[in-house]
Amino acid sequence: MIQGLSASGVLIGTGLGFFLTVLGVAGWQVNQRRRGKSQSLPTLPEAQSPAAERLREAEQRRLAATVFEAASEGIVILDPDYRMLAVNQAFSRFSGYAVEELVGRRVSELACSRDALRHFPVIQPVLEQQDRWQGELVETRKTGELYPQWLQLKVVRDDDGHISHIVAFVSDLSARRRSEARVRHLTHFDELTGLANRLLFKERLEEANQRARQGARNLALLYINLDRFKLLNDSLGSELADQVLHKVARRLTKALPEADTIARLSGDEFAVLFDSYASLTSLARVATRLLAKLGRPLMIEGHELVISASMGISLLPDSARDIATLVSQSNQAMLQAKHLGGGSFQFFSHSLQHSTLERLQLENQLRKAIAEQQLTVFYQPKMCLATGRMNGAEALVRWDHPQLGSVPPGDFIGLAEETGLIGPIGEFVLREACRQACQWQREGLAPIRVSVNLSVHQLRQGKLVSLVRQVLEESGLAPQYLELELTESQLLDSVESIISTFEQLHQLGVKLAIDDFGTGYSSLSYLKRFAVDYVKIDQTFIRGVGRCAEDEAITKAIIAMAHSLELMVVAEGVEEDVQLAFLKAQQCDEVQGYLISRPINAAALGDLLRSDVVFL
Incomplete structure (x- = not known):
């Protein structure tokens, strides 16, 4: 939950007197609009009021009007029947309605308050008992677009304790939600290639391991490293090398639709997880097909490049008993493929492990x-x-x-x-x-x-x-x-x-x-x-x-x-x-x-x- 927003927090914290000032200005603005007159501040009556008091009240009204119109959050003044008495420009802007379309109309008449109406049976008792309510809704702009909204309602009562007005402070959370989604995406996905990153890959691997243990399924891990990529990076520069990585990622995605997860672990290292596989023969066919597709020439800004890769394949539980061993074995098999000249794949075996240890x-x-x-x-x-x-x-x-x-x-x-x-x-x-x-x-x-x-x-x-x-x-x-x-x-x-x-x-x-x-x-x-x-x-x-x-x-x-x-x-x-x-x-x-x-x-x-x- 968001615990307050800038302008609305200021208004709530100023007390009932300030609300009454805002309501006075808002009521006067409504009357002026109905009469077709300008919206300059009214002159206070002079009867039995010293000059200093008049100046103070005028300044307070001017401040309230400025805050009302300049606030980045939407502010709506409602009467007890939820008729809109005043609306500021911020609410008009993100709801899509002109001020004139809103003032004088009931909330129930507008599509922009559908979610609030659905929650009204919950909101109303809280307002009557606590004089305030806040929560997140999904409302509708005039265009029909849905957007997340944070709504804060404050009740204003008269001297007899009856509800005279309800003040609504409204915030558009769209930008915040996009930012949060961006952060979540960057946390789990590689920004350059769009593939899963090391963190998400590790989570998926753990989940697949749990499913394999419960359902007696087999896991296969392909560890892929591009051959001589450092030379390419040194020769052509990092920008062109990044384009190569991006295209390689696309080829991986297109070539392996049956893969459960494809990840870029770091640099030119990729991993592919198969939650289950039919046989070693089917894995060999997949690896052969992938090598062939990766080996097709790439055109990068006038350069024709041929990319090859070395792959290591390890299996759980056939060769490994736990996740750490599975990853280690696939890496060893990849290094063996690279040692043999690259452009090939190797299945992990215990003889290979012995050879790797010797090396x-x-x-x-x-x-x-x-x-x-x-x-x-x-x-x-x-x-x-x-x-x-x-x-x-x-x-x-x-x-x-x-x-x-x-x-x-x-x-x-x-x-x-x-x-x-x-x-x-x-x-x-x-x-x-x-x-x-x-x-x-x-x-x-x-x-x-x-x-x-x-x-x-x-x-x-x-x-x-x-x-x-x-x-x-x-x-x-x-x-x-x-x-x-x-x-x-x-x-x-x-x-x-x-x-x-x-x-x-x-x-x-x-x-x-x-x-x-x-x-x-x-x-x-x-x-x-x-x-x-x-x-x-x-x-x-x-x-x-x-x-x-x-x-x-x-x-x-x-x-x-x-x-x-x-x-x-x-x-x-x-x-x-x-x-x-x-x-x-x-x-x-x-x-x-x-x-x-x-x-x-x-x-x-x-x-x-x-x-x-x-x-x-």
Whole structure:
């Protein structure tokens, strides 16, 4: 209940004298309207009244008239038969009736008082006993529109105790109700997408859990995370990213009409609750259908975007016994789908839980490995085909775990990229490779070029150029003896930014290479724009040399194209003499692979440099 409104509260609090003043003004206004005269205040009779008393009464009438007309709440003066004697502008405004349409008419004659009339049997006894009543009604404007109204009635009695007037204070609660509805909506729904928010989702999940326990029903929870959304947000900006989220939400709603609740939990994370499901097969069909619909291209302000998502599905009671476990398991399954490359869904299983736990433990151990310097750098020699001598080496990180021994790079490099640990690992390899290359030169050995792999994470940080400059200065290595490699597929992450970064690195004198060439999707027009020096042919094509005519043709084409662009060509993964002979015949510039040497530690590579071995 609302316990008073501004203007009406003032009037009620001023006492009966003020009411009588208002009633006097109101009665005089009614008479003046009937006579067609102006509404200036009447002059008080002068008989036996001092001048000061006249001024005081005139001022009181003027104040009452001002409050009456200027009040933001409606004020209506009624006689004992509920005939309207005076109505102020506020009531006229929100009821839709002109003052002239109301004055002189009974309340019962007007549609704007229907709810009050329905409650009259309750209102009347209270008024007679307590001289006041207040409550909320739903009344009707002249247009027929319903609106919430707060009504306060005050009885005025004459000297004999009889009711002489009834004063009604009326407030239109429409704006207040809209505001309250807005607050309720924002409390339970996401403002951007209109989907249920985390709070409402949690409530719905609890309710569904109770129903499931009572009716032996099954719950299914889909946990959805958009793939590479942070990259999209960083590249296009938050406004366009918000448009993507809005359209994704619409696609979720249209694609899943059978879902009981669809919620946006935070950022690019969504959840879908099925209060019951028919079978695992039906859930798989739903997930497949949803992935297909999410994967259709989106047009956002001239940008064609393809959005994929990773989904995790958990079930109650099949895999989980309580709500907290259900949510945790669906999240684990989603992370597994993302780890497998995204754009897919995974059902939770206990083997998956074991795998997730192992990955969590490995992540913690990897963080410890970085801090405790368990990482080392090995080097795989590169041979110049023209001379047969080593002229470079690729720096490769290795992990010597105190208990597990040597951990294969394939077991932790992907994890490092997912967790952001690839940044400090990449910086460690860069610093160590530059330091070691300079150390070999100080020992009087022939200078060689050391190659260090870059990650997209390092490029996104925007500090790569300054880091490389700092490392070169600290190590004393000449820039031409450092080569940085980026895989072809990574070039499309942020083309313009990478081009700018490569140009700055090229100006430093650093050599640049595109690794795994032929496996990505970059066009030749992009290749011309990147300030690179080397192209590395992916080993999948080299393996086919001597066995597959198509792989040989692709390898020939890459070498010819690179040379036409005045780029050097390196073939990786060379393991057989027939491959080496083919590459030499095609005038490939450099090769690396097990036929030349496996990755070796710094000391072993130093011995190779001292021996000045000729591989051919």
